[in-house]
Amino acid sequence: MNWINNYLATVSYLDGGRGEDNQYDCWGLVREARHLHCGMRLLPSWGEVRNTNPRAFTKAYRTEAKSMQECRPEHGAVAAVFAGRICVHVGLVVDVGNGRLMVLEVNPHKRVNVSRVVDFEASYPKVIYYRD
Numbered sequence: 001m002n003w004i005n006n007y008l009a010t011v012s013y014l015d016g017g018r019g020e021d022n023q024y025d026c027w028g029l030v031r032e033a034r035h036l037h038c039g040m041r042l043l044p045s046w047g048e049v050r051n052t053n054p055r056a057f058t059k060a061y062r063t064e065a066k067s068m069q070e071c072r073p074e075h076g077a078v079a080a081v082f083a084g085r086i087c088v089h090v091g092l093v094v095d096v097g098n099g100r101l102m103v104l105e106v107n108p109h110k111r112v113n114v115s116r117v118v119d120f121e122a123s124y125p126k127v128i129y130y131r132d
Contacts, residue, residue, distance in 0.1 A: 015050050038094070076093065078090055079093055
């Protein structure tokens, strides 16, 4: 999928980034890619929420999760990562062809990355998937 390669080649991480100058944090990337490339509704920006404030990040997650339902990994699903009860990261499940599901994510350590669902889950303590 060319659009994924474009993110891999051009995006850098910025806490609070929503796409200005191709800079995103995990929510910004999920929000945009889910809308533009998965045909889902554009989620709220939550631009004031920062990775350095996990309580605010978790509050924003809970607000969004109320309008979604838990699911198994599927194209367009948000992958919410937890450390205990705190949401610390999100990724986006994408179908890269032939039903192969991968998770697109960005963080300050890996930049933009796409990995198999099983590898994404192995990298984090707990992952819950959500769809509209």
